[in-house]
Amino acid sequence: MEKWRGKVAVVTGANSAIGTAIAETLGNIGMEVVGLAKRLDRFAELKTKFKRKKDKFHPIITDFANEEDIISAFEWVERHLGGIHILVNNTATSSKISPIEASTTDAWRQIYDINVIALQICSREGIKSMRKHHIDDGYIININSRAAYMTTPIPGMTSYYASKKAVNTIGEGLRAELGHNSKIRVTTISPALVRELQELEGIVVSPKVAGLESVDIAKTVELLLQLPSHVLA
Template structure:
């Protein structure tokens, strides 16, 4: 199999949750390879800092303040991309949250927010990307940043509804794959399921502190750059002979 990233140079990629961790690592690699990367996140100041830091690279980061738990924000972001940059070729659904808690005594507001970000926001962004790709006859690529927790429940305390949200991502990726195949679409869908990654989603939870420190000590944890590498690999795989982009 011949790998090549050349076809994406100069194209538009949207990365959700791009202000830190995996999202920032993915955005940095794509900017470095010459893409127009639209970074979506709530922390616009962090995005602005990254855009300035990466100024001079082959591509460019376009920061957009976006809360993916809000449909209106996502729709506005896609409209801005359409009006200012053109069709979307790549969507990386990376935004995700994890809040410690229990199912037996959980907070329904926390549950709701986890599903809004990890599942509904992903669904809405995916829908908008597919619509845009179809409207512009583009055989694009959608990548869902999933988790090993979307395939097997880890024996960590307090994961709450996080594994359930990631199981949903697994089902959604496969459902979309079958849907696109049925329509004879050449849009590609990839689901990437890392194990533990050293990012804010883990380090920001005090209950995970000891677990995280042990994983680092035993070298059983991935870096955000490892996931970015896997995204670049997936995007470099061959398209079909019918590709339009």
């Protein structure tokens, strides 16, 4: 893990349960972590944890439905920190879910803008940074969902499930594209139920369902970073 010490990691959705856990884990291995999120929630807690450990955390408020906002965040990283070594695409939304007949076009746009388009913009900007700074061993990690593999969506969540299937396709497409002319790796993690995330979104979770914890996803990211650079996961 020593190879990542002092390198730059960008984590989107860094104020969510999973994003916060990933940001903290990357900080623990000595990376400079840039956290992008739309709200300040939990940023204060993260900044305190990083400061206490003398790690470096840079929060940037970012509206993922706004391309200019996303590009501005990546420009800040370029100006202040240089090249990006790790990009974790974690931001997503499942809000405004409802049956198709009762939904609105704006609600669909919000889901696709944040879950799909923002991920592609972040990936594009991250790759541009890696290319510019000749970072051959860069890593893009997409945090997806088990929903990407379910053939029949839960009623009312069709758009959300469709967006998660798109994330899988984008991840596989990126692997193929980058595999031709670089050593930049791409991995998509698709966890099942994460209890903290469901609780934050107000979704009732049965006590009989064990579920995953956010730290489980963060540990998976840490495991990926321990793999030799020629190993794809």
